[in-house]
Amino acid sequence: xxxKRLRDDLRATLEARRDLGPDYxxxxxxxxxxxxxxxxxxxxxxxxxxxxxxxxxxxxxxxPLVPIALGSLGIGVxxxxxxxxxxxxxxxxxAWAAIVLVNVAAAAAFMRRP
Numbered sequence: 213x214x215x216k217r218l219r220d221d222l223r224a225t226l227e228a229r230r231d232l233g234p235d236y237x238x239x240x241x242x243x244x245x246x247x248x249x250x251x252x253x254x255x256x257x258x259x260x261x262x263x264x265x266x267x268x269x270x271x272x273x274x275x276p277l278v279p280i281a282l283g284s285l286g287i288g289v290x291x292x293x294x295x296x297x298x299x300x301x302x303x304x305x306x307a308w309a310a311i312v313l314v315n316v317a318a319a320a321a322f323m324r325r326p
Contacts, residue, residue: 218248221247222244225240225241280315280318284315287311288307288308288311291308292307292308295307
């Protein structure tokens with residue numbers, strides 16, 4: 213969007229505000245801000261394309277799961293001792309099933325993220 217079109221957009225937004233009154237002001241401001249954000253994003257993309265700068269890719273994709281896995285192992289040792297002495301084999305099964313469930317849920321949540 214050119215500067216002239218952006219000015220015209222602002223002018224039209226102000227005229228609409230005068231016509232519609234202050235009740236519609238938040239909606240008019242939001243609408244104008246969306247167009248302004250799109251204009252800024254387009255200009256930034258054009259500048260980056262002009263200078264040949266490639267967008268950065270995320271690195272370290274596996275790092276959020278490392279603390280969960282290490283925490284699970286750290287918690288697993290005392291849970292094994294407690295569950296083994298108080299609940300026997302069934303207690304061990306329940307404790308480790310819970311640990312596995314937490315890790316699977318965390319991995320599934322991580323995989324769903326864009």
